[in-house]
Amino acid sequence: MSEAMDPKELIxxxxxxxxxxxTLVNLGIGIPTLVPQYIPRDVDIALDSENGLxxxxxxxxxxxxxxxxxxxxxxxxxxxxxxxxxDSAMSFGLIRGGHVDVTVLGGLEVDAKGRxxxxxxxxxxxxxxxxxxxxxxxxxxxxVAMLHTSKGESKIxxxxxxxxxxxxxxxxxxxxxxxxxxxxxxxxxKEFAPGVSVEEIMKNTEARLIISPEICEMxx
Amino acid sequence: MLKKPVCRTQDILDLIPDGASLLVGGFLGVxxxxxxxxxxxxxxxxxxxxxxxxxxxxxxxxxxxxxxKCVRKLYASHIGTNIETQKQMLSGELDVELxxxxxxxxRIRAHGYGLGGVLTKTGLGTMVAExxxxxxxxxxxxxxxxxxxxxxxLVHTKLADAAGNLNYEFTADNFNGVMAMAxxxxxxxxxxxxxxxxxxxxxxxxxxxxxxxLFRGDV
Numbered sequence: 257m258s259e260a261m262d263p264k265e266l267i268x269x270x271x272x273x274x275x276x277x278x279t280l281v282n283l284g285i286g287i288p289t290l291v292p293q294y295i296p297r298d299v300d301i302a303l304d305s306e307n308g309l310x311x312x313x314x315x316x317x318x319x320x321x322x323x324x325x326x327x328x329x330x331x332x333x334x335x336x337x338x339x340x341x342x343d344s345a346m347s348f349g350l351i352r353g354g355h356v357d358v359t360v361l362g363g364l365e366v367d368a369k370g371r372x373x374x375x376x377x378x379x380x381x382x383x384x385x386x387x388x389x390x391x392x393x394x395x396x397x398x399x400v401a402m403l404h405t406s407k408g409e410s411k412i413x414x415x416x417x418x419x420x421x422x423x424x425x426x427x428x429x430x431x432x433x434x435x436x437x438x439x440x441x442x443x444x445x446k447e448f449a450p451g452v453s454v455e456e457i458m459k460n461t462e463a464r465l466i467i468s469p470e471i472c473e474m475x476x
Numbered sequence: 477m478l479k480k481p482v483c484r485t486q487d488i489l490d491l492i493p494d495g496a497s498l499l500v501g502g503f504l505g506v507x508x509x510x511x512x513x514x515x516x517x518x519x520x521x522x523x524x525x526x527x528x529x530x531x532x533x534x535x536x537x538x539x540x541x542x543x544x545k546c547v548r549k550l551y552a553s554h555i556g557t558n559i560e561t562q563k564q565m566l567s568g569e570l571d572v573e574l575x576x577x578x579x580x581x582x583r584i585r586a587h588g589y590g591l592g593g594v595l596t597k598t599g600l601g602t603m604v605a606e607x608x609x610x611x612x613x614x615x616x617x618x619x620x621x622x623x624x625x626x627x628x629x630l631v632h633t634k635l636a637d638a639a640g641n642l643n644y645e646f647t648a649d650n651f652n653g654v655m656a657m658a659x660x661x662x663x664x665x666x667x668x669x670x671x672x673x674x675x676x677x678x679x680x681x682x683x684x685x686x687x688x689x690l691f692r693g694d695v
Contacts, residue, residue: 258503259619261574282622305647306577307503307504307506307647307650308503308646308647308649308650311646322645323506323648324506324507324634324644324647324648325646325647325648325665326503326504326506326643326647328503329504330503330504331508335646336552341646341649342649343581343649343650343651343652343653343654343681344503344529344577344581344646344649344650344651344654345581345582345585345653345654348578348581348582349578349639352578352596352598353596359547374556379557380585381552382528382554382555382562383556383557383572384552384553384554384556384567384574385553385554385574385576385577385604386530386553386554386557386577387553387554387576387577387578388576389578389598389599389602389604389652390577390578390579390598392599393596393597393599393600394578394598395599413644419602419603420601420602420603420604420605421601422599422601422602423600423601423602
């Protein structure tokens, strides 16, 4: 099944497995926004949107959009029964204050310590950090969902030359090739994608990887 | 309760001079005071200092002020959706200070609520901590960020009453309510203005006592 699967879909499907009922989850832009469609029906999470909404629902049907009800990308969304809307101070109080259980963020690079860089490429692209620095600081668990390589180059670096988004070590890195967990010993390779060899992962990873004794095929 | 003056485009231009500092509400244009922004562009205002979450897109919300080259100094958390902001920053026409979103809103809140600063872990050990004080409290490091206010707060609301009370809808609150506390003069761009008594005290998000003017465009 995996051979034909889109790499981003594979990442989103694997990340979806990490989410548990009763948790508050914030999803960043890019691959993370693909995650909700793969969450099993019996898993009941609340989605947090940093522009001031907990209990964000899917896109409304055409004609039912409200210009004052959007996600953090300004696309129209719905508010599920039980949802709450509030201002940015409350929104970032939830984020920084440790009330968000999981955030799933896209990444430019992760270093060998498991620290994420995702807010600027000096001299090339300076979009700004938006809420990413606060999410990395305050969310209980941080999952990085990103492609393993960019233009053939590993995005998991021994040392990242990009400015870090936070010195906080992320909880898990999910790519289309592998699931990697940063530990005090280093980056531990825990899962390989179906049809992907450990050698292939090592070849595509600049940072040193420790192969977990319990390494297994990615569950998707 | 005293009624708040409902101003017209010319009043906005009489109030806000070139070089003024402005807090501008909105999140990617959602909940942005677009009619006030258009008044400033029409009046050809220059050298403004703007504090806002993001610069939306070139034709949306505060993004229009950037595109019309009205702004000299910008504080924002995200500028990636507006190519004009990027261009003017690289050419040196626009001075940009990027602030993490949660820190930005708390710096504004600190000013409006009479607090001397913000202590946060956000940004510790990163580029945004350069030149800032790190303060140890009970054995933990915190980054000190200073309060941020402005001459004017320009906010948007779906619903106001004639006393200046504001009620924001869904995600259109964002920075508006916080900014209304931190501007010396507060102008609210309201889609609808109810008579006094038309809004329940429970529905008020921003009390009218801090709102100086209401604006609905020249209707």
